[in-house]
Amino acid sequence: FSSDERHALIQYAEGATFKNLTLDNMMVKHSSMVAGLVGSSKDCTYEKVYIKNSEISAYNTYVGGLLYESEHDKFYDCTTDDNTSVSTQGSFALSLDQVANAGGLVGKAKYSTFTDCINRAEVSGCLNGVGGIVASDNTSYFTRCLNYGYVYHNSSVNKNHDNLGGIVAQANYSDFVECINFGKLYCEDANGGGIVGSGKHVIISNCLNT
Numbered sequence: 001f002s003s004d005e006r007h008a009l010i011q012y013a014e015g016a017t018f019k020n021l022t023l024d025n026m027m028v029k030h031s032s033m034v035a036g037l038v039g040s041s042k043d044c045t046y047e048k049v050y051i052k053n054s055e056i057s058a059y060n061t062y063v064g065g066l067l068y069e070s071e072h073d074k075f076y077d078c079t080t081d082d083n084t085s086v087s088t089q090g091s092f093a094l095s096l097d098q099v100a101n102a103g104g105l106v107g108k109a110k111y112s113t114f115t116d117c118i119n120r121a122e123v124s125g126c127l128n129g130v131g132g133i134v135a136s137d138n139t140s141y142f143t144r145c146l147n148y149g150y151v152y153h154n155s156s157v158n159k160n161h162d163n164l165g166g167i168v169a170q171a172n173y174s175d176f177v178e179c180i181n182f183g184k185l186y187c188e189d190a191n192g193g194g195i196v197g198s199g200k201h202v203i204i205s206n207c208l209n210t
Contacts, residue, residue, distance in 0.1 A: 007028075007030050007032075007033045007034050007035065007039045007068070008028065008034065008035040008036065008037060008038055008039040008067075008068070009023075009036070009037050009038070010037060010038045010039065011038075011039045011040070012038070012039060012040050012041070013038045013040075013041045013042075013044050014041070014042045014043055014044065015042075015043045015044065016044045016045075017044065017045045017046075017047070018037065018038075018044065018045070018046045018047070018049050019045070019046075019047045019048060019049075020047070020048050021037075021048070021049045021050070022049075022050045022051075022052065023036050023037060023049075023050070023051045023052070023054065024052050024053055024054070025052075025053045025054065026051070026053075026054035026055070026056065027054065027055045027056075028054070028055070028056045028057070029055075029056075029057050029058075030058055030059075031058065031059045032058055032059065032061035032062070033058070033061055033062055033063075033068050033069070033107075034056060034057065034058040034062075034063040034064075034068060035056065035063065035064045035065070035066060035067045035068040035107070036051050036054060036056050036064075036065050036066055037049065037051075037066050037067065038066070038067045039067070039068055039069065040067075040068070040069040040071075041067050041069065041070050041071070041073050042070075042071045042072055042073070043071075043072045043073065044073045044074075045073070045074045045076075046066065046073065046074070046075045046076070046078050047075075047076040047077060047078075048076070048077045048078070049066060049078045049079075050078070050079050050080075050081070051065050051066060051079070051080045051081065051084055051121075052080070052081035052083060052084060053081065053083045053084065054083075054084045054085075055084070055085050056084070056085070056086045056087075057085070057086070057087045057088065057089075058087075058088045058089070058102075059088070059089050061088070061101070062088075062101050062102075062103075062107030062108050062135065062136075063086060063087065063088045063101070063102050063103070063107050064086065064102075064103045064104075064105060064106040064107035064108075064134075064135070065080040065084060065086045065103070065104050065105050065106075065119070065121055065123075066078060066080070066105045066106060067105070067106045067107070068106070068107040068108065069106075069107060069108045069109075070106045070108070070109040070110070070112045071109075071110050071111060071112065072110075072111045072112060073109075073112045073113075074112065074113050074115075075105070075106075075112065075113065075114045075115065075117050076115050076116060076117075077115070077116045077117065078105060078114075078117045078118075079117065079118045079119070079120065080104050080105060080118075080119050080120055080121040080149070081120050081121065082120040082121065082122075082148070082149065084120070084121035084122075085121060085122045085123075085124070086102055086103070086104055086121050086122070086123045086124075087102055087122075087123070087124045087125060088101065088102040088124075088125045088126075089125075089126060101125065101128050101129040101130070101131075101135030101136050101169065101170075102123050102124060102125040102129070102130050102131075102135055103123065103129075103130075103131045103132075103133060103134045103135035103136075103168075103169075104119030104121050104123045104131065104132045104133055104134075104147065104149055104151075105117060105119060105133050105134060106133070106134045106135070107134075107135050107136070108134075108135065108136045108137075109134045109136070109137045109138070109140050110137065110138040110139055110140065111138070111139050111140060112137075112140045112141075113140065113141045113142075113143075114133060114134070114140065114141070114142045114143070114145050115143045115144065115145075116143070116144050116145070117133060117142075117145045117146075118145070118146045118147075118148065119132045119133055119146070119147045119148065119149045119183075120148045120149050121149045122149055122150045122151075122152075123149055123150075123151045123152075124151070124152050124153075124154060125153060125154075126153065126154050128162060128163070128169075128170075129162075129163045129164070129165075129169030129170045129197065130151055130152065130153045130163075130164045130165075130169050130187075131151065131164070131165045131166075131167065131168045131169035131170075131197070132147030132149055132151050132165065132166045132167055132168075132181065132183060133145050133147060133167045133168060134167070134168045134169075135168070135169045135170070136168075136169060136170045136171075137168050137170070137171045137172070137174050138171075138172045138173060138174070139172065139173040139174065140174050140175075141174070141175045141177075142167060142168070142174065142175065142176045142177070142179050143177045143178060143179070144177070144178045144179065145167055145176075145179045146179070146180050146181075146182065147166045147167055147180075147181045147182065147183045148182045148183050149183045150183055150184045150185075150186075151164060151165075151166060151183055151184075151185050151186075152164070152184075152185070152186035152187065153186070153187040153188065153190045153192070154186075154188060162187075162189075162190035162191065163190060163191045163192070163197030163198040164185060164186075164187040164190055164191070164192040164193075164197045165192070165193050165194075165195060165196045165197035165198075166181025166183060166185055166193070166194045166195055166209060167179050167181060167195045167196065167207075168195070168196050168197070168199075169196075169197045169198070170196075170197060170198050170199070171196045171198075171199040171200075171202050172199065172200045172201060172202075173200070173201045173202070174196070174199065174202050174203075175202075175203045175205075176195055176196070176202070176203065176204045176205065176207050177205045177206060177207070178205070178206045178207065179195055179204075179207045179208075180207065180208045180209070180210065181194040181195060181208070181209045181210065182210050193209075194207075194208075194209020194210075195207050195209060
């Protein structure tokens with residue numbers, strides 16, 4: 001669907017469980033805060049949720065294949081396929097001095113856990129953060145997460161604030177264990193990294209960028 005009123009299939013979820021769910025052939029577009037399934041989520045569990053053959057895009061601010069904002073959520077075996085794209089243009093965000101982040105699964109996360117999650121989608125943006133799994137994270141845990149998708153940042157406004165990462169673009173107090181980036185990464189004059197583009201107080205253990 002494409003609408004000026006709907007940002008996601010479900011705008012807000014709290015304490016819910018989503019399991020064994022496939023979202024296929026979606027087109028979700030909006031100026032901001034866009035996601036395939038849930039907009040803002042808190043204390044939810046997502047297990048074996050798959051997104052395929054879909055286009056999810058925002059003109060500015062956060063966009064995520066599954067969620068655009070996550071807090072205290074748990075993700076297990078969630079996947080976006082290689083016929084899906086997640087993107088943000090960031091033009092309006094630039095004019096309003098706002099952030100614009102694109103994540104294969106989640107745009108913005110905090111205090112969440114991601115286990116055995118995979119991004120195969122193409123993820124792109126032109127401002128702030130672009131990440132294979134999550135764009136911007138604070139105090140989350142990533143275990144055995146993989147990125148196969150093409151992740152690219154196609155312009156840079158401020159190198160100190162523009163980041164690209166195979167798993168997470170910008171991370172603070174985040175933990176990464178046995179995560180691997182297999183995907184192609186491309187950025188123009190931005191901070192780029194196979195696992196994390198830019199981070200503070202980050203722990204990375206047994207991870208690999210190929």
